[in-house]
Amino acid sequence: MCLAVPAKIMDIQDSLATVELRGVTREASLMLLPEAKVGDYVLVHAGFAMQIIEERDMEETEALWAEMNGGPRTVNLETVRQGV
Amino acid sequence: MGTDKELSLRLLEEIKRLTAGRERPMRLMEVCGTHTVSIFRAGLRQLLPPEVELVSGPGCPVCVTPDGYMDAAIAYAGMGDVIVATFGDMLKVPGSASSLAEAAARGGDVRIVYSPLDALAIAKEHPNKKVVFLAVGFETTAPTAAAAVLAAAQESVENFFLLPAQKLVPPAIRALLADEDARIDGFLLPGHVAVVTGSETFSFLPKEYRLPGVVAGFSPTELLRGIYRLVWQAAAGEAHIENEYKSVVRPEGNPAAQTMMKQVCETCTAEWRGLGEIPSSGLRLRDAYRRFDFSAMRPLDLPPAPPKKSGCRCGEVLRGKISPRECKLFGKACAPEHAAGPCMVSAEGVCAAWHKYGGGVFRYD
Numbered sequence: 001m002c003l004a005v006p007a008k009i010m011d012i013q014d015s016l017a018t019v020e021l022r023g024v025t026r027e028a029s030l031m032l033l034p035e036a037k038v039g040d041y042v043l044v045h046a047g048f049a050m051q052i053i054e055e056r057d058m059e060e061t062e063a064l065w066a067e068m069n070g071g072p073r074t075v076n077l078e079t080v081r082q083g084v
Numbered sequence: 085m086g087t088d089k090e091l092s093l094r095l096l097e098e099i100k101r102l103t104a105g106r107e108r109p110m111r112l113m114e115v116c117g118t119h120t121v122s123i124f125r126a127g128l129r130q131l132l133p134p135e136v137e138l139v140s141g142p143g144c145p146v147c148v149t150p151d152g153y154m155d156a157a158i159a160y161a162g163m164g165d166v167i168v169a170t171f172g173d174m175l176k177v178p179g180s181a182s183s184l185a186e187a188a189a190r191g192g193d194v195r196i197v198y199s200p201l202d203a204l205a206i207a208k209e210h211p212n213k214k215v216v217f218l219a220v221g222f223e224t225t226a227p228t229a230a231a232a233v234l235a236a237a238q239e240s241v242e243n244f245f246l247l248p249a250q251k252l253v254p255p256a257i258r259a260l261l262a263d264e265d266a267r268i269d270g271f272l273l274p275g276h277v278a279v280v281t282g283s284e285t286f287s288f289l290p291k292e293y294r295l296p297g298v299v300a301g302f303s304p305t306e307l308l309r310g311i312y313r314l315v316w317q318a319a320a321g322e323a324h325i326e327n328e329y330k331s332v333v334r335p336e337g338n339p340a341a342q343t344m345m346k347q348v349c350e351t352c353t354a355e356w357r358g359l360g361e362i363p364s365s366g367l368r369l370r371d372a373y374r375r376f377d378f379s380a381m382r383p384l385d386l387p388p389a390p391p392k393k394s395g396c397r398c399g400e401v402l403r404g405k406i407s408p409r410e411c412k413l414f415g416k417a418c419a420p421e422h423a424a425g426p427c428m429v430s431a432e433g434v435c436a437a438w439h440k441y442g443g444g445v446f447r448y449d
Contacts, residue, residue, distance in 0.1 A: 001117060001118075001144065001145045001146060001171065001173065001220070001221050001222070001224075001225060001430075001432060002116060002117070002118050002145075002221070002222060002224040002225065002274065002276040002277060003118050003276075004224070004276050004279070029199075029201060029231065031231040031234075031235070031340075031344070032227050032228070032231055032338060032340050032341040032344065033338070033340060033341075034340060043276075043279060043332050045224055045225070045228065045276065046171075046198065046199045046200065046221075046225055046228040047198060047199025047200070047201050047202065047228065048199070048201075048227070048228045048231065050224070050276070050279050050280065050332075050338060050341065051279045051332040051333075051334075051338055052332075053331050053332055054330070054331050054332075055331070056330065056331050060330070061091070064091075064309070065086065065091070065094070068094055068095070068098050076313070076324075076326040076327065076328075
């Protein structure tokens, strides 16, 4: 039910975007993501763009490798500091 | 830095190292049907060591929708002036005596839509019909129905309605944990629910239950990253919420979606199959939008759904109490082509996933 797919915004008319994924185009509402712009990759669920996709931080994956190879913990440290 | 495959293999190695010699397997629960299916599809159960047990919780909105709701939807579908619009996975879910697919076969107008906005479009095309969208889903889907209601209000579409049964994940997790036998050591948190709610919503897990939770994505590597972080925390004796799906999950979630949901909906007590009634776990339309609630505009006088006599144990499966194989109906009287219960009907149901991908290594004790 909570399935969502990434797609690229090709065009925006009012609050309706035309999005494309591997050659398939369809419409996605921007009612829930008014800040999205043409060229953004967005996560689409049930006809709505839900979030802008940010490129995964390469440094984070580097840090994960370093940690697994015996280095000090640097992954998600901010959550530990905040105590959540 | 290595490929995804290399990273996955290394993560598995670390998971094995961190859990080696545990006396009791670590029970990690996912509460998202898409996770359930992704875990099976990737074969993770077969790859993980026996010390790590993956347990499926109430993560499929279709599966936790009670019979009474289906009975109401079926009754509406039988009315000549009503078009029922629904996501496809609701079609074959059995109510007390029938299903929407059977209602359609009897002449009811039931249409499958991909988006609540498609239902709104049908309403505009058929001004002389009442179009009722079956608003089932968790926090991911709830804002989309709220947005459709706001669009209908704005465009003065008066024949568009919801049949609300949306549910919230955190109260269900609390209800699960209230059971002393739950034996859950950590949660793989639902990535797309967290896109809307934000990862902070789950901070009650470490604060109140001293349990770790990791928001995870859906690819095999993303799932392994989530499992690794949970195992790591357990080994270190820590309990935090971590976010391993940062590409789309922010700590605060999607504020526009939250605002829209709060504008249109308020929380209410809701009935969950397998868990019973849970306070503040459902969403209903606020008074200002009550005219969009078809159950309020055209109340039904249906008898309460009788208890199932088939022997279906979906309720226990949904709480991670038994594996689908422990149900006598599994694979025999209950299979995807002739399902006795909702966990077998929905493609994201736990029983359907076990049935489809079964034959591997499964260990619920």
